Amino acid sequence: MSRQPRVYSNTGIYHVMIRGINKEKIFSKGVYKFKVLEMIKEINNEVELCLIAYCVMDNHLHLLLKADENELTTFMKRLNITYAMYYNHFEERCGHVFQDRYKSEAVEDEKYFFGVLRYIHNNPIKAGISDKIYNYKWSSANDYIKHESKIISDKHLLNVMNSFGNIDEFIKFNNIDDNIVYIDIKEEEAERTQYIINNAIEQFINKYQFIDQKQLKQEHKEELANILIELGVCSLRKIAGLCNMSNSAICELNKELKK
Numbered sequence: 001m002s003r004q005p006r007v008y009s010n011t012g013i014y015h016v017m018i019r020g021i022n023k024e025k026i027f028s029k030g031v032y033k034f035k036v037l038e039m040i041k042e043i044n045n046e047v048e049l050c051l052i053a054y055c056v057m058d059n060h061l062h063l064l065l066k067a068d069e070n071e072l073t074t075f076m077k078r079l080n081i082t083y084a085m086y087y088n089h090f091e092e093r094c095g096h097v098f099q100d101r102y103k104s105e106a107v108e109d110e111k112y113f114f115g116v117l118r119y120i121h122n123n124p125i126k127a128g129i130s131d132k133i134y135n136y137k138w139s140s141a142n143d144y145i146k147h148e149s150k151i152i153s154d155k156h157l158l159n160v161m162n163s164f165g166n167i168d169e170f171i172k173f174n175n176i177d178d179n180i181v182y183i184d185i186k187e188e189e190a191e192r193t194q195y196i197i198n199n200a201i202e203q204f205i206n207k208y209q210f211i212d213q214k215q216l217k218q219e220h221k222e223e224l225a226n227i228l229i230e231l232g233v234c235s236l237r238k239i240a241g242l243c244n245m246s247n248s249a250i251c252e253l254n255k256e257l258k259k
Helices: 030-046 069-091 110-126 141-146 154-161 167-174 186-208 218-231 236-243 247-258
Strands: 013-019 050-056 060-066 103-106
Touching: 013 069, 013 110, 030 050, 030 069, 050 110, 050 154, 060 110, 110 167, 141 154, 141 167, 186 218, 218 236, 218 247, 236 247
Parallel strands: none
Antiparallel strands: 013 060, 013 103, 050 060
16 A cells, blocks of 8 residues: 655644554653653754654654654654664564654644644543553653653743643643544554544433433434534444434434534
8 A cells, every 4th residue: 555645734733653563562661761752852952843742652652743844754764763773772673663654644723733732641541551641751741730841842831831821721621532533543543433432422421311321212312323423433324323223314314414
């Protein structure tokens, strides 16, 4: 399959992700997470770009940054090569460390910018390895909360935090889930989609204080179906199954919503 051409950002801001080959946990040890952040800092001193947010997970890394096309390519190439050499040496292995080239998406407006920022900081929460964004050591959430960072400039820390009244508002914002897939990662897409569906169903059930979906009456099923249709993350056939409705009934609801 041919590679998809990159979409370049008019704002120069990108959400970037790199992943271990075959989902290998290339950042599983604390020393590895520390090392990749040190490398980011060192390379950033030579390749001028602005890092805005980061999160190092066990098998992948998220970055939110501002750079021109050449800077981004140079920075990611150097990071990939430098870390691969380091990892292979300490793991006494050889071969590829990262899965394909890095993934990137353009961040074109303020709303999407803050959504990506939240998505990155929420990675440890979604993975079930931390209960609060500020309890995870390897993301920029604490950089913002403490207003100090070895990687992110004071200017960017201040610019982001000025959008919130105080630290509590920043933390509260990061606890919101907006049900959006922020980067096209095929390996995670189905998993993320299922999370969005489950979250929407749970919110609906809590709204009416049902114990489970078996208590739903016809009007409730239709309301839930409309919610799932508007999310646009799964097929009408799947929605029919989730709501215990016929395919034809779901198609009719879909037609009504499009009028």
